[in-house]
Amino acid sequence: MILGGIRVALFPDSIKTVNPNSSSTDHFKPREDRDLVYPQPVIYYKTERMDLLTVAMLSVACFVLYRIISFTVKLLKVVLLCEYPPNADELPSLPFVGHAYLLVGGTEVILKRILELGKIYPTSFRFLFGNNSVYITTSPQHIKEILLSPKTIEKNYFYEFGRPWMGDGLITAPASIWEVHRKLLQPSFNPVALKSYVKTFATQSVIMTKRMDQQLDGPEFEIYKYIFLNSLDTICATAMGINLEAQVNEECQYDEAIRKVMAGFTERAVSPWLYPDFVFYRTPLGKDLMKQVNYLHELTDSVIRQKKAEIVRRGDQRVSADEERDADAGPQILIENLFRLSDDNKTLTDKEVRDHVDTMIVAGSDTTAITMNYVLLMLASHQDIQEKVYQELCDIFGEHVLNDDSEELHITMDVLARMAYMERVIKETMRLFVVGPVTFRKTTEDLDLGGHTVPRGSSVMVNVMGVHRSEKYWPDALKFDPDRFSPERFAKQEPYSYLPFSGGRRNCLGAKYAMMFMKTMTATVLRKYVLTKDKVVPVEDVRLKLDFLLKSVHPDTVRIKRRAKQHAS
Numbered sequence: 314m315i316l317g318g319i320r321v322a323l324f325p326d327s328i329k330t331v332n333p334n335s336s337s338t339d340h341f342k343p344r345e346d347r348d349l350v351y352p353q354p355v356i357y358y359k360t361e362r363m364d365l366l367t368v369a370m371l372s373v374a375c376f377v378l379y380r381i382i383s384f385t386v387k388l389l390k391v392v393l394l395c396e397y398p399p400n401a402d403e404l405p406s407l408p409f410v411g412h413a414y415l416l417v418g419g420t421e422v423i424l425k426r427i428l429e430l431g432k433i434y435p436t437s438f439r440f441l442f443g444n445n446s447v448y449i450t451t452s453p454q455h456i457k458e459i460l461l462s463p464k465t466i467e468k469n470y471f472y473e474f475g476r477p478w479m480g481d482g483l484i485t486a487p488a489s490i491w492e493v494h495r496k497l498l499q500p501s502f503n504p505v506a507l508k509s510y511v512k513t514f515a516t517q518s519v520i521m522t523k524r525m526d527q528q529l530d531g532p533e534f535e536i537y538k539y540i541f542l543n544s545l546d547t548i549c550a551t552a553m554g555i556n557l558e559a560q561v562n563e564e565c566q567y568d569e570a571i572r573k574v575m576a577g578f579t580e581r582a583v584s585p586w587l588y589p590d591f592v593f594y595r596t597p598l599g600k601d602l603m604k605q606v607n608y609l610h611e612l613t614d615s616v617i618r619q620k621k622a623e624i625v626r627r628g629d630q631r632v633s634a635d636e637e638r639d640a641d642a643g644p645q646i647l648i649e650n651l652f653r654l655s656d657d658n659k660t661l662t663d664k665e666v667r668d669h670v671d672t673m674i675v676a677g678s679d680t681t682a683i684t685m686n687y688v689l690l691m692l693a694s695h696q697d698i699q700e701k702v703y704q705e706l707c708d709i710f711g712e713h714v715l716n717d718d719s720e721e722l723h724i725t726m727d728v729l730a731r732m733a734y735m736e737r738v739i740k741e742t743m744r745l746f747v748v749g750p751v752t753f754r755k756t757t758e759d760l761d762l763g764g765h766t767v768p769r770g771s772s773v774m775v776n777v778m779g780v781h782r783s784e785k786y787w788p789d790a791l792k793f794d795p796d797r798f799s800p801e802r803f804a805k806q807e808p809y810s811y812l813p814f815s816g817g818r819r820n821c822l823g824a825k826y827a828m829m830f831m832k833t834m835t836a837t838v839l840r841k842y843v844l845t846k847d848k849v850v851p852v853e854d855v856r857l858k859l860d861f862l863l864k865s866v867h868p869d870t871v872r873i874k875r876r877a878k879q880h881a882s
């Protein structure tokens with residue numbers, strides 16, 4: 314090493330060899346040669362000692378400085394998202410927080426980072442969330458391994474936050490309970506049960522459009538709140554058999570409570586200091602969340618009491634989940650099916666029934682409403698596609714679709730199955746705006762992921778939105794193109810590159826219910842209105858956030874005008 318014209322070798326047996334005129338290889342020469350060349354060893358020895366200390370200190374300083382600079386450069390590269398080497402080990406981590414500093418900045422930043430990291434590390438990488446490792450994957454092959462593995466049936470600790478409300482409902486249940494209860498609940502979503510819900514979908518959707526009439530020919534308005542209240546009324550009618558009337562009752566406390574609870578979950582998930590229960594439930598946020606949860610539980614409990622009394626009054630007239638019933642007899646109400654299970658098999662307690670009903674409301678209301686929000690936004694933004702969907706409705710319903718706008722459409726399972734183009738539109742919307750951008754699991758044994766071991770007890774995160782928006786699997790990924798879902802094109806699609814309802818054994822139980830309901834809503838809206846946007850916002854400019862589920866940063870708005878009455882060709 315050369316310092317100020319003095320050469321110093323950092324090898325133990327050549328430490329004292331210093332000569333400004335010597336060549337760079339002097340210190341490797343035999344000792345005798347050096348003694349001959351340098352006859353004043355004592356003086357040189359002192360100088361060498363001092364220099365060595367300085368050198369050592371300077372070396373340490375240089376090393377530290379180098380680490381700081383390289384860390385800062387890497388950090389800036391990640392934060393500013395320039396090119397970044399695709400090696401996850403190089404993702405700078407900080408003591409105590411790990412990589413969590415990347416998520417600072419709110420729910421919009423979190424979603425953005427997840428998508429960007431998915432691009433930088435297109436397979437799987439380890440993300441340090443404080444002291445916890447989360448293995449994040451954006452690879453369909455790895456996702457398949459995760460979702461199909463019996464080692465990842467368990468959900469990770471984030472889901473614990475939902476347990477005060479949803480208890481042992483399917484979303485939050487530990488694997489041992491989930492295994493049994495999933496089988497028990499499955500019949501409530503079989504074709505016979507689904508058929509019985511169709512009338513409720515149509516009735517509630519007409520109430521929604523009647524309320525939307527107040528926006529006719531006006532400026533753009535926020536569509537989500539109309540859709541959400543429809544979803545809530547519909548899910549409460551089919552899960553609990555009650556008419557909540559959130560759509561007609563402006564000040565619905567139930568709706569308010571659900572919003573507050575969901576906002577509380579999100580805030581806790583992004584604030585690691587609120588993770589311990591003994592901290593969270595002492596904060597104003599935690600206390601208010603429990604207040605709202607208690608209110609929601611009271612409502613479900615009172616419905617349980619009421620329904621039980623009804624069942625006793627009705628005696629043995631209950632219909633089993635797979636028995637056909639008259640269309641006018643109303644929906645097969647989930648809660649009643651669950652009572653039958655608890656009576657017949659003594660499997661479910663009242664608390665478990667409540668957990669399942671509450672879970673269905675959480676799982677089914679906001680998810681459907683958010684998706685529908687984007688379906689209507691996409692239709693308003695793509696007039697040609699809206700026209701095609703409308704023409705399909707004309708083909709199915711004939712003149713009836715056009716002329717009878719105050720009444721329900723005659724929706725049947727067969728009619729819903731014929732809405733093939735509309736289904737592509739909904740699927741493409743769910744690709745671009747997937748309600749659950751990420752899902753988590755926990756490994757209960759070591760898991761091999763693409764040749765690397767994910768240790769037992771780790772969290773695994775599936776970056777669903779990262780895959781859905783990846784150019785690798787979806788060329789021209791941000792283009793809204795429903796024909797990606799034509800049977801011919803979709804057959805060529807990489808398996809596990811499309812997961813709006815998750816996949817594997819813990820996939821969405823209500824996927825068919827949701828699709829039927831969304832088709833009914835879309836048909837009811839489009840038969841009556843033409844949707845438009847004053848200024849179309851390209852998909853890439855719709856600002857999104859991860860707020861428990863996917864949400865828009867700014868409310869999405871559309872304009873509606875009455876569809877001109879005309880006769881189908």
Ligand code: HEM
Pocket residue numbers: 483484495672673676677678680681684748749752753813814815818819820821822823824826827
């Ligand atoms: C567009 C609407 C919907 C979407 C996008 C959706 C999506 C999902 C996703 C991604 C999961 C997996 C969650 C996870 O692993 O963390 C899930 C689970 C679930 N969903 Fe849905 N869902 C929708 C509508 C519904 C509806 C309407 C219901 C019921 C009426 C429902 C009931 C459930 C249930 C019970 C689970 C838990 C399944 C289990 O763990 O066994 N979902 N859903």
